[in-house]
Amino acid sequence: MTETSSNGTVAYDVVDRIAWVRFNRPDKRNCMSPTLNRDMLEVLGLLEFRDDVGVLVLSGEGTAWSAGMDLKEYFRETEAKGLGATRDAQREAYTWWRRLRWYQKPTIAMVNGWCFGGGYGPLFACDLAFAADEAQFGLSEINWGILPGGGATKVATELMPMRKAMYHAMMGENLDGKMAAEWGLVNESVPLDALKDRVTAVAAVLLKKNPVALKATKDAVRRVGVLSYDDAEDYLIRAQEAANSYDNHGRKEGIKQFIDDKTFKPGLGAYDTSKQRG
Numbered sequence: 001m002t003e004t005s006s007n008g009t010v011a012y013d014v015v016d017r018i019a020w021v022r023f024n025r026p027d028k029r030n031c032m033s034p035t036l037n038r039d040m041l042e043v044l045g046l047l048e049f050r051d052d053v054g055v056l057v058l059s060g061e062g063t064a065w066s067a068g069m070d071l072k073e074y075f076r077e078t079e080a081k082g083l084g085a086t087r088d089a090q091r092e093a094y095t096w097w098r099r100l101r102w103y104q105k106p107t108i109a110m111v112n113g114w115c116f117g118g119g120y121g122p123l124f125a126c127d128l129a130f131a132a133d134e135a136q137f138g139l140s141e142i143n144w145g146i147l148p149g150g151g152a153t154k155v156a157t158e159l160m161p162m163r164k165a166m167y168h169a170m171m172g173e174n175l176d177g178k179m180a181a182e183w184g185l186v187n188e189s190v191p192l193d194a195l196k197d198r199v200t201a202v203a204a205v206l207l208k209k210n211p212v213a214l215k216a217t218k219d220a221v222r223r224v225g226v227l228s229y230d231d232a233e234d235y236l237i238r239a240q241e242a243a244n245s246y247d248n249h250g251r252k253e254g255i256k257q258f259i260d261d262k263t264f265k266p267g268l269g270a271y272d273t274s275k276q277r278g
Ligand code: ACO
Pocket: 027, 028, 029, 031, 063, 067, 068, 069, 070, 071, 072, 073, 114, 116, 117, 118, 119, 140, 141, 149, 150
């Protein structure tokens, strides 16, 4: 059953341990207003530690994933109220993107349509991203006279080589899903009518993995990028030991099923987590 956030700007369903969360302002191409940003934080909070949620997918109602920040409500109307209101609005947006970046559960952006500017914040926040071939990605900021702020420039340089990031930011041209995959903005692009099935299949694989190991892994991938090799080595030792304090049995069960029981091969898939104690 579809549920909605307090102000209706976010819709979600939980089906077979996948939380399908959707930007829900299709008539405004799902652009992010302060209200939507508050609603999204509410929904992420409601879902994060639910036992019946193993993966979160973020997509959009209608023809858009998200047309970026709401130029009227987020920029013009907020700026008219002064610097304090502007900073509050920024904080609300950045807070839910940050929460999504470090979310407890694996997250997948399912980019069904338009994805512009500020939309790159939640796009990057999701661990994996799959797009429709028909989707359009753009740093359109330059087209209306600002730089790609709100982290968008950072996202472009994190995900793309410098020349491509520079071209993307300066030219204001869009990439379709296939180009977005080639340039590194998303993992893969498939035809729109195959997108949900592909994302469901990816989520099904993630749902079979040890959830403590998944959280440790996704955090590690984000953290080590800015660390020296030595610091990364040390961080990864500590991160695994911290993960062991939540789940010290899973990896032993994994070794047992491979070495003793011979019921699976780690090189070919995940161990049976249902046999795990605790
Ligand atoms: N901010 C505010 N309103 C928006 C936004 C936005 N980012 N995007 C769409 N809308 C509104 C339109 O004003 C329109 O409202 P109305 O029905 O009250 O007139 C409604 O959504 C539908 O938009 P259309 O432009 O009619 O939809 P269409 O499908 O023809 O075009 C497109 C879609 C290409 C996404 C177009 O709406 C657009 O260019 N939007 C702006 C994209 C953008 O540059 N976003 C900002 C990025 S920069 C940043 O986020 C910091």
